Amino acid sequence: MRKLIFLSAVLLCFASCANVTFVNPQPEFLESLTEIPEKYQGRFVFSEASDDTNEDVNIVTATTINGMSIASDSLVVKTRGNYFYVNFLDDKGNYKLYIYQTVHCLGYEKIYAIFPNIDKEQEHLFNVINDWSCNNGNQCYLLDRVSVNQFNLLVNSASTDEKIELKRLK
DSSP: OHHHHHHHHHHHHHHTTOOEEESSOSSTTSOOOSSOOGGGOEEEEETTOSSOOTTTOEEEOSSEETTEESSSSSEEEEEETTEEEEEEEOTTSOEEEEEEEEEEETTEEEEEEEOOOOOTTTGGGSOEEEEEEOTTSSEEEEEOSOOHHHHHHHHHTOOGGGEEEEEEEO
């Protein structure tokens, strides 16, 4: 139960970083995983965390993220290339998306958490079915029927402010 509360707190904390939620788990064009690939498993901490105490460590196993099973509609994971997608069902029945990008080269590893956002100027590019004022004062959007091109735009247009580095613990 403590792990579930921690995962919820971490995800809610980062909810303020993203201003889009989705009707369906993203990306829609990929199948959900029943097992998390080994390259995404391990113990991780956000780089700005002061230490690696148990409260700051996120544990990913073959079938769980911080003790929460991926064998449910509440937590849906997908992968494509170097991207790992975690969809978390919120209390309104919509999915919040957390994207993790890994870069591997000659023993070098960088992992980033990416938080998709759109602004008023991009709104016409997406199928926005609802919008509201978020807790942080920004505009939030509920998106439906996200195409491959629209999804790639969300991922590739993330600014440096919308990315947070993670470290894998040994």
